[in-house]
Amino acid sequence: MKQSCNKYISPLIILIVFESVAVTLWLTKKNLFYLFNFSYIGLSVSLGILLFIKKYKHARRVVQLLVGLYMLVYLGLICNENMQIEGFWYYLFTGVFEAATIHYAVAKIFGPLIFGRGWCGYACWTAMVLDFLPYKVPLQPRKKIGWIRYITFAASLVFVSALFLAKVGNIERIMFWAFIVGNIAYYGIGIALAFLFKDNRAFCKYVCPITVFLKPMSYFSLMRVKCKKDLCVNCGKCKRVCPMDVDVTDNSRKRKNGTECILCMECVKNCPKNAL
Ligand code: SF4
Ligand code: SF4
Numbered sequence: 001m002k003q004s005c006n007k008y009i010s011p012l013i014i015l016i017v018f019e020s021v022a023v024t025l026w027l028t029k030k031n032l033f034y035l036f037n038f039s040y041i042g043l044s045v046s047l048g049i050l051l052f053i054k055k056y057k058h059a060r061r062v063v064q065l066l067v068g069l070y071m072l073v074y075l076g077l078i079c080n081e082n083m084q085i086e087g088f089w090y091y092l093f094t095g096v097f098e099a100a101t102i103h104y105a106v107a108k109i110f111g112p113l114i115f116g117r118g119w120c121g122y123a124c125w126t127a128m129v130l131d132f133l134p135y136k137v138p139l140q141p142r143k144k145i146g147w148i149r150y151i152t153f154a155a156s157l158v159f160v161s162a163l164f165l166a167k168v169g170n171i172e173r174i175m176f177w178a179f180i181v182g183n184i185a186y187y188g189i190g191i192a193l194a195f196l197f198k199d200n201r202a203f204c205k206y207v208c209p210i211t212v213f214l215k216p217m218s219y220f221s222l223m224r225v226k227c228k229k230d231l232c233v234n235c236g237k238c239k240r241v242c243p244m245d246v247d248v249t250d251n252s253r254k255r256k257n258g259t260e261c262i263l264c265m266e267c268v269k270n271c272p273k274n275a276l
């Protein structure tokens with residue numbers, strides 16, 4: 001009985017953490033939006049963990065759709081909040097600590113110290129679409145073109161800096177259109193790369209500028225999949241089902257592609273010895 005109750009602790013903790021952020025931001029910023037926003041995300045993530053505990057096959061996809069669609073459609077298209085990286089630069093330059101900057105701070109800069117690249121596995125609206133493509137596990141060896149992410153990162157920074165330096169008017173409106181055009185470009189490039197490299201997550205591995213934040217921060221992540229060496233029989237199944245080419249049997253922080261882990265739990269679900 002105690003054990004069956006214990007397994008429900010993690011969704012409860014996640015809910016409490018998100019609710020604490022929701023209430024703190026609501027009261028400090030005197031804006032009801034934060035209460036709604038973080039409560040919704042917390043409930044979605046907790047529901048996903050609950051479904052995972054109940055062994056529902058598509059638990060992660062449910063969270064991805066609940067959070068990803070909310071961000072893309074409600075925050076992006078309806079509320080005109082550019083949550084892409086150029087939106088982050090824009091709000092940072094204007095000194096406004098609002099939705100996009102808070103979103104980056106929580107999900108992509110400081111949050112990964114706790115939950116690694118959980119954002120990439122459960123919330124990103126780009127990956128939400130890419131994960132529907134046929135190459136759930138890469139069919140080709142990894143390419144050495146990860147440097148592209150630094151170019152896209154720099155391009156976003158230069159783009160927004162140029163708008164400010166040139167004192168262009170109505171940047172807010174430009175940001176909205178940058179969000180639309182940027183998303184279309186991300187989906188187009190992401191889908192093309194997935195088919196070219198036979199890997200749904202090729203965009204994440206080589207192009208996504210946000211990984212410039214995500215990778216170094218998630219190196220220190222508290223939440224990690226670890227291997228119980230005494231149970232592992234070195235069958236290699238975990239590596240074969242990993243979408244991100246992580247060597248999860250190595251418990252060191254320097255494990256191969258360790259900062260790519262999106263906590264999708266495919267390795268855990270597929271380990272025949274429950275060693276993960
Ligand atoms: S790497 Fe980028 S595109 Fe991929 S899931 Fe993470 S944030 Fe989204
Ligand atoms: S799937 Fe499990 S048993 Fe097989 S190598 Fe991975 S951790 Fe070890």
Ligand code: SF4
Nearest residue numbers: 242261262264265267
């Ligand atoms: S399969 Fe395991 S190691 Fe690979 S990304 Fe998912 S959780 Fe991380």
